[in-house]
Amino acid sequence: MIVGSTREGRVGDRIARWFVSRAAGRDGIELRVLDLLDYELPARYPKTPTPQVTAFAAEVGLAEAFVVVTPEYNRSFPASLKQAIDYAYDEWRAKPVGFVSYGHRSDGLCAVEQLRPVFCELHAVTMRDAVRLDLMHDQLDEDDHAVAAMLDQLAWWGLALREARAARPYVA
Secondary structure (H helix, E strand, C coil): CEECCCCCCCCHHHHHHHHHHHHCCCCCCCCCCEEHHHCCCCCCCCCCCCHHHHHHHHHHHHCCCEEEEEECECCECCHHHHHHHHHCCHHHCCCEEEEEEEECCCCCHHHHHHHHHHHHHCCCEECCCCEEEECCCCCCCCCHHHHHHHHHHHHHHHHHHHHHHHHCCCCC
């Protein structure tokens, strides 16, 4: 799971903890949290990857599926998340991506709609269902159905794509 906000005063870490508590104990799912605050990614794409860039890309490479926790800022997702996505490239290929989004009124829907084509370009498969949270109405105890639906899809695609990658390396 990638926590995409690095903004001071963010709620992304609280949303991530909530999601981890909902996903804990599900068969076939082992969550590891990659909080972008824990990586000192350079502001500019370096000619040579820094150790932090290499470490982040390696973590992405080890994962078989992703849950991206993202806020909606100005009808899109944060620059910190785009930057992190761009630091890995081949590591995203032929892997499923689910979304937990949050915002005011729109529930982060615009952020997810902006992220879908980014991951499509990276040859990742995005889940149809997502978890969307409206910060205007603290609803963290009401979305278990959305969590289950997204995790069911993520687990299915994760297994299917793992088997496909094992049978034949993905070529873009």
